[in-house]
Amino acid sequence: MNLIRSEFRKIRTTNVWWLFAIGALVLLALSFTINALNMHYGVLHQPDGGGVDPNSEEGAQLAALATPVALTSYMVTSGQYFGLMFVMLLGIITVTNEYYHQTATTTFLTTPHRTRVIVAKAVAGGFFGVLLWVITTAITIPATAIFLNGEGITPKFGDPDVIRAMLLNGVAYALWALIGIGIGVLIRSQIGATITAMVVYTVGTIAVSIIVTVLKNVLHWNWVDNIQWAMPSIASGLMTSGTDLPGQPHYWVGALVLIAWAAVTGVIGTLILRKRDIA
Amino acid sequence: MVAVDGLVHTVPMGSEITDGEIVVSGLTKHYKQVRAVDGLSFTVKPGRVTGFLGPNGAGKTTTLRMVLNLVTPTAGTATIGGSRYADLAAPLQSVGAVLEASSAHKGRTGRNHLRVLCAAAGLPDTRADEVLELVGLAPAAKRKFKGYSLGMKQRLGIAAAMLGDPQVLILDEPANGLDPEGIRWMRDFLQALAKRGRTILVSSHLLSEMELLADDVVIIAAGRLVAQGSVEEIIGNASSVAKVRVRTPKPDALLAALTGATAERPEDGVLLLSGVTAEQVGDAALAAGVALHELVAEMPDLERVFLDLTAGKEAIR
Ligand SMILES: Nc1ncnc2c1ncn2[C@@H]1O[C@H](COP(=O)(O)OP(=O)(O)OP(=O)(O)O)[C@@H](O)[C@H]1O
């Protein structure tokens, strides 16, 4: 408990947290707008059906997305993409700061049991993740209501699927802090860890999608489609899609993938840190 | 003002360990290229200031970091008050340490840095202000660490080490960056703590400072123990290298009257004799009827002994 208090204090007594909060909120506004435009023109008001065959898989997906439940989950979890990235970066920074500012010595003198330090960092990071989720959701709920009402659709906030999506979104925010901490332990350099993580998160996610599409369309390897769900960022989106969309695994597959990533990075990171010389 | 008076506590703290003897036994650390520390054994007694000396790269920092569980030894053990550092119930309340390459977040104030540690160690926040007062850093308490001078950073390190009012203090080059006033303050401070039964282990290069500060010394070179003992013992054992300086109008007559002495002649009419004591020289001069204008026993100082003891050992490896 003392340690968690100490880790909170570390975050609070520097200005990263509010810089990150501002960044996350600006990007939240941006992604909500993009999602709204996407839904408006891409799903709800496609000119002449957009030329998509309603009987194809894509057509079925669009139809499934157009249901009020799916729309509500989709819009209310807007900002997840960048929100999760900021939580991950916060996790990375809580660890790499100890090396960058040479406070690791003092930290581990105060607490020689290094596992406890990591657990405390995970709890503090997870808390800030959940806090960001609370703030984000408090903004997206009314925004979603306004948008959907404007489209003439009644938002389904009471639907169990939507509630589940919102709560799992919160879990994702907490788990990404842990993933960030694992990355921070593995790559000690602050700049190295942040840049690697951001590149993998953004470019990597897109690259995997492109590679999968290419393999599928060129080589007709349809099974590669399933590999993309192993990407933590894509798995997070899957976990918070309110309804099962055709051609997608169930939401809990996404949850399992994400938990596995958090557990693996966290455990490997802790094991390495326990052995490592602090100099 | 000897600052120990400033050790006011708002809460009864009492050190976690009562006997703070440090025992290092067979400690070894091999890096890929070097044997940084090689089968090192020594003990550090409570109630005394022990100087930890060695040339650059001798392995001092590595040894201290192994004692503090920051670096894993290749072999050997180190205990403080009978337990390994990692097994101490309340490390900060038992052992305080000021180490090289340890610092604070640049954007955090000195006070917040200490409060982070207070929280982790379960100490009340008021301790942060008490130790800031103790090291004379109170005026800069609310300034960010990045604006601190070298000496202020060092003082913040000492403040952090004193947070838990520990029984044992371990300091690696604490005089780095301190001004003469600060060095003097630290000497008084550490000696006063030792008088109150605390264990103080200080590494340093400043041998003249060490001679004033330390009761005992541990000298290492190339990762191995060279000498251990009280400062008097170490210097006394080396008295074979002590020299007697004589000024006389008849140096040759005096030399003829002395047996077993080897002489240097640094200037006209001056002899620098080794292998004899000042008494023997005085007696011989009287017997031979040689006038002496000056007779001084030149005791070697710690620096001299240190250089003799570590001469020929590979220095930087
Ligand atoms: N992490 C490391 N990796 C490889 N070699 C190391 C490492 N740390 C220390 N060494 C080597 O171990 C030896 C002892 O270093 P150490 O820092 O303990 O010396 P020191 O006595 O503290 O020297 P100084 O007086 O310069 O502070 C040196 O040769 C150094 O190069």
Ligand SMILES: [Mg+2]
């Ligand atoms: Mg050193």
